[in-house]
Amino acid sequence: MQYTSFTPHDLVLLLQGLGISVALFAATTAIGLAIGLAWAMLRYYRTPLLSPLAALLAELLKNSPVLVQLFLVFFGLPVLLETELTPVQAALITLSGNTAAFIYVIAVSAIESVGRDQLEAARVFGLSRWQILRRIVAPQAAAFALGPLTGLLVNQLQVTSLISVIGVVDLTKAGAILNLRTLKPFIVWTVIGLLYYLMARLIAKACARVETRLRAHSEWKGL
Amino acid sequence: MIHIEGVAKRFGGNTVLDGVDLRIAPGEVVSILGASGSGKSTLIRCINGLEKLDGGTISVDGHRVDDPKQLQLARRCCGTVFQLFNLYPHMTALQNITLAPIEVLRVPRRQAEDEARELLASVGLLERADAYPAQLSGGQRQRVGICRALAMKPRYLLLDEVTSALDPEMTAEVLSILAKLAANGTTMLFVTHEIEFARQISNRIVFLERGRLLADLPAAQFFAEDGGLAQPRIAQFLSKMSKS
Numbered sequence: 433m434q435y436t437s438f439t440p441h442d443l444v445l446l447l448q449g450l451g452i453s454v455a456l457f458a459a460t461t462a463i464g465l466a467i468g469l470a471w472a473m474l475r476y477y478r479t480p481l482l483s484p485l486a487a488l489l490a491e492l493l494k495n496s497p498v499l500v501q502l503f504l505v506f507f508g509l510p511v512l513l514e515t516e517l518t519p520v521q522a523a524l525i526t527l528s529g530n531t532a533a534f535i536y537v538i539a540v541s542a543i544e545s546v547g548r549d550q551l552e553a554a555r556v557f558g559l560s561r562w563q564i565l566r567r568i569v570a571p572q573a574a575a576f577a578l579g580p581l582t583g584l585l586v587n588q589l590q591v592t593s594l595i596s597v598i599g600v601v602d603l604t605k606a607g608a609i610l611n612l613r614t615l616k617p618f619i620v621w622t623v624i625g626l627l628y629y630l631m632a633r634l635i636a637k638a639c640a641r642v643e644t645r646l647r648a649h650s651e652w653k654g655l
Numbered sequence: 656m657i658h659i660e661g662v663a664k665r666f667g668g669n670t671v672l673d674g675v676d677l678r679i680a681p682g683e684v685v686s687i688l689g690a691s692g693s694g695k696s697t698l699i700r701c702i703n704g705l706e707k708l709d710g711g712t713i714s715v716d717g718h719r720v721d722d723p724k725q726l727q728l729a730r731r732c733c734g735t736v737f738q739l740f741n742l743y744p745h746m747t748a749l750q751n752i753t754l755a756p757i758e759v760l761r762v763p764r765r766q767a768e769d770e771a772r773e774l775l776a777s778v779g780l781l782e783r784a785d786a787y788p789a790q791l792s793g794g795q796r797q798r799v800g801i802c803r804a805l806a807m808k809p810r811y812l813l814l815d816e817v818t819s820a821l822d823p824e825m826t827a828e829v830l831s832i833l834a835k836l837a838a839n840g841t842t843m844l845f846v847t848h849e850i851e852f853a854r855q856i857s858n859r860i861v862f863l864e865r866g867r868l869l870a871d872l873p874a875a876q877f878f879a880e881d882g883g884l885a886q887p888r889i890a891q892f893l894s895k896m897s898k899s
Contacts, residue, residue, distance in 0.1 A: 547744075549737065549739060549741040550741055550742070550743050550744070552705055552737075552741060553735070553737060553741035553742075553743070553803075554743070554754075554755075555704075555705065555730075556703045556704070556705065556730060556733075556735045557730070557734075557735075557754075557755035557759060557803075557807060558727055558730045558731060558755060558759040558807075559754075559755060559758055559759060563758045563759075567743075567754060567758065568743055568745075571745050572744070572745050575745075649744060649745045649746070649747075649787040649789065650744070650787075650789055
């Protein structure tokens with residue numbers, strides 16, 4: 433057996449990489465969702481100082497390359513704070529922040545898409561701002577947000593591949609390792625690409641299911 | 656008693672209400688007539704606190720609408736029905752009606768739903784309780800809108816051109832319900848273009864013109880030659896409306 437041929441251990445490496453990619457995606461999505469929604473709440477409640485600050489931060493994060501942000505966090509932050517960051521920590525911080533920025537934008541526009549006339553009706557009947565958010569704004573905004581959210585999540589899944597450059601052994605890095613050893617780039621990258629494709633399809637499918645449920649009240653079934 | 660004293664409202668340089676004085680006592684049905692843009696809807700929006708006043712005061716049973724601390728108490732006394740229904744599209748007819756009683760008045764869900772079903776039955780919509788607004792006709796939506804306002808057991812019902820978005824048949828559906836409410840002694844402030852209907856159900860008719868009250872007269876007197884019709888502007892308005 434030549435050293436360039438595939439071995440069963442390669443499958444283990446691939447699955448480990450896949451696991452890291454999925455775990456990072458899931459963790460950064462959860463953290464990003466929490467932070468992004470918190471920022472959107474600052475805006476909904478028109479919190480002075482904090483609300484414009486969140487807007488500025490989101491603006492900075494979504495308008496600069498993730499790779500640059502990753503380098504800034506991985507190489508820059510430890511120098512500034514005189515600490516050490518593992519590649520996984522740097523990846524977690526960067527991708528969570530980046531996802532949060534886009535979640536913020538999606539949440540804000542979804543909240544603003546809810547018809548003003550219903551909100552006036554709710555105010556007139558004495559509902560508090562929190563009750564209006566919970567019972568009227570959130571269910572409808574969630575339905576509006578799911579389309580853009582699907583696009584974002586599929587994109588953020590693919591963005592996780594950037595962390596391979598700082599040495600996290602994710603799916604892409606596993607591919608690079610296999611490629612170097614086997615010298616069969618066409619097979620290796622096809623398999624890696626297909627794995628990303630399958631994960632993206634899973635995300636899109638799950639989102640579509642939730643969206644159908646949230647839009648049950650509307651007659652509109654799309655074009 | 657709703658007390659409206661010297662109320663002024665401006666949008667930019669445009670004066671919409673210019674020193675309006677009006678009192679509505681419990682049991683009265685007061686119709687507000689006037690051309691589009693005369694400030695009728697704005698007056699309703701001032702009473703339920705959707706617009707900030709630029710002058711004057713409004714109080715509902717002693718609760719000042721212009722004081723943020725008292726606004727919620729004032730709102731508890733008033734139910735509003737809107738021109739474009741303003742129903743919550745993601746909730747069924749029943750949920751639209753029970754939302755505020757459950758959230759604001761803390762009525763137990765079962766009780767709120769029973770009361771909502773009674774209200775729906777009284778407007779002939781019991782079998783549509785689980786339909787979403789998108790599945791209802793305009794007239795049905797407005798009947799749900801009326802039930803939603805009544806579910807809060809308001810002392811005053813504010814109706815803002817509630818039939819303007821409806822065709823004549825649907826208008827008749829809604830008006831017959833309002834006539835029933837008026838006959839049962841519900842206090843109503845009724846902004847409308849349905850002059851004949853206003854004449855039938857109102858105790859008083861108020862005429863707004865460019866944000867000022869031109870007339871505030873008992874209904875019969877408003878339509879009398881020596882009453883409201885003695886004012887050229889009102890005579891002109893009524894003759895145009897009856898032609899259309």
